[in-house]
Amino acid sequence: MLFEGVSARVAPGGALLLVGPNGTGKSSLLRLLAGLLPAAAGSVAFAGRRAFAGHEVALKPRQSLGAELSHWARLDGGLARLPAALEAMNLAALVDVPCRMLSSGQKRRAAIARVIAAGAELWLLDEPTAGLDTASAGLLARAMAAHRAAGGLVVAAVHGDIGLDGAGSLRLG
Amino acid sequence: MLWALFRRDLLLIARSPAIWLPVMFFVLVAALFPFAVGPDARLLARIAPGIIWVAALLASLLPVETLLAPDVEDGSIDQLIARGIALELVCAARIAAHWLGFAVPLLAALPVAGVLLGLDAATGLRLGLALLLGTPALASLAVVAAALTAGLKGGGALAGLIVLPLALPVLIFGVGSDVAGAFRLLGAASLVALAVGPFAAAAALKPE
Numbered sequence: 498m499l500f501e502g503v504s505a506r507v508a509p510g511g512a513l514l515l516v517g518p519n520g521t522g523k524s525s526l527l528r529l530l531a532g533l534l535p536a537a538a539g540s541v542a543f544a545g546r547r548a549f550a551g552h553e554v555a556l557k558p559r560q561s562l563g564a565e566l567s568h569w570a571r572l573d574g575g576l577a578r579l580p581a582a583l584e585a586m587n588l589a590a591l592v593d594v595p596c597r598m599l600s601s602g603q604k605r606r607a608a609i610a611r612v613i614a615a616g617a618e619l620w621l622l623d624e625p626t627a628g629l630d631t632a633s634a635g636l637l638a639r640a641m642a643a644h645r646a647a648g649g650l651v652v653a654a655v656h657g658d659i660g661l662d663g664a665g666s667l668r669l670g
Numbered sequence: 671m672l673w674a675l676f677r678r679d680l681l682l683i684a685r686s687p688a689i690w691l692p693v694m695f696f697v698l699v700a701a702l703f704p705f706a707v708g709p710d711a712r713l714l715a716r717i718a719p720g721i722i723w724v725a726a727l728l729a730s731l732l733p734v735e736t737l738l739a740p741d742v743e744d745g746s747i748d749q750l751i752a753r754g755i756a757l758e759l760v761c762a763a764r765i766a767a768h769w770l771g772f773a774v775p776l777l778a779a780l781p782v783a784g785v786l787l788g789l790d791a792a793t794g795l796r797l798g799l800a801l802l803l804g805t806p807a808l809a810s811l812a813v814v815a816a817a818l819t820a821g822l823k824g825g826g827a828l829a830g831l832i833v834l835p836l837a838l839p840v841l842i843f844g845v846g847s848d849v850a851g852a853f854r855l856l857g858a859a860s861l862v863a864l865a866v867g868p869f870a871a872a873a874a875l876k877p878e
Contacts, residue, residue, distance in 0.1 A: 531751070
């Protein structure tokens with residue numbers, strides 16, 4: 498048993514931070530919310546669409562960044578949202594670059610841009626600021642604020658502040 | 671959705687340098703056998719269908735480590751699950767793309783292999799039809815094995831051990847395609863493998 502007796506509620510426009518030491522199940526709880534892990538007991542009540550950004554960035558090394566993000570945006574029916582998402586994470590200049598040439602921070606930004614372009618109501622972010630420079634972390638904070646202003650939800654596993662104002666927090670471990 | 675997944679899989683397979691491996695392997699095996707068995711043309715022609723089928727079966731397994739394991743490792747499968755996309759669809763698309771990626775070049779190379787093994791035109795044509803019917807089953811089995819061994823070290827060798835026994839019916843009816851009714855049985859075996867494959871592979875990929 499990794500954790501039990503965990504309960505939280507997030508209102509539209511709200512945010513929830515999962516905090517706690519390493520190995521207490523923050524990522525596992527996020528994966529559970531994303532449908533990537535079954536819960537031994539308990540349930541998740543959420544009807545809308547979810548967008549997940551985990552530790553793995555799911556970018557094929559030989560493909561260009563633009564082609565990769567277009568593929569996922571097409572699956573999400575969000576091709577029209579992609580240019581704005583690229584702009585929001587300052588990736589517009591990198592669309593023709595093969596993903597193997599990108600730095601880890603750039604890949605992380607690409608994963609966030611994919612979440613933005615998905616147009617999902619619930620964002621599930623696993624340590625989204627890991628590897629990001631200050632300016633990029635600012636871009637992320639602005640994107641999350643815009644998402645919440647439009648009624649979206651953010652649940653993030655974090656160490657430290659990622660610029661989510663008025664977020665609830667759930668301590669594990 | 672299926673179309674978008676299939677198009678993507680095909681693009682990635684076509685761009686990978688491994689696309690040439692199965693067909694080169696297939697032709698090389700056909701070229702090696704005359705050296706191994708000797709220049710007896712009658713003997714070669716008699717065993718040629720068996721050689722070609724075994725070569726096709728092994729060729730279908732060559733890219734097995736690149737079929738699903740990279741998608742599991744890099745989080746692509748996670749992304750698909752989080753979107754609520756059925757893994758059965760993902761695996762069905764992967765089977766179709768794998769079939770196009772390995773079987774179509776192999777069928778194109780069949781005349782070369784046929785000449786190397788001294789096959790006559792009629793037998794070669796029948797063999798081509800049998801391969802056309804049977805290779806979808808091989809593609810399906812390879813994707814199932816890829817799903818079962820994704821995330822294991824040395825999964826490719828294990829995949830071979832999983833697929834080879836399961837491919838026996840296809841092999842038997844494929845090689846024996848000159849016997850009456852063998853084509854139908856081959857088609858039936860192929861359909862069963864194709865029908866079960868996406869579900870078996872998806873079950874293996876599902877988070878436990």
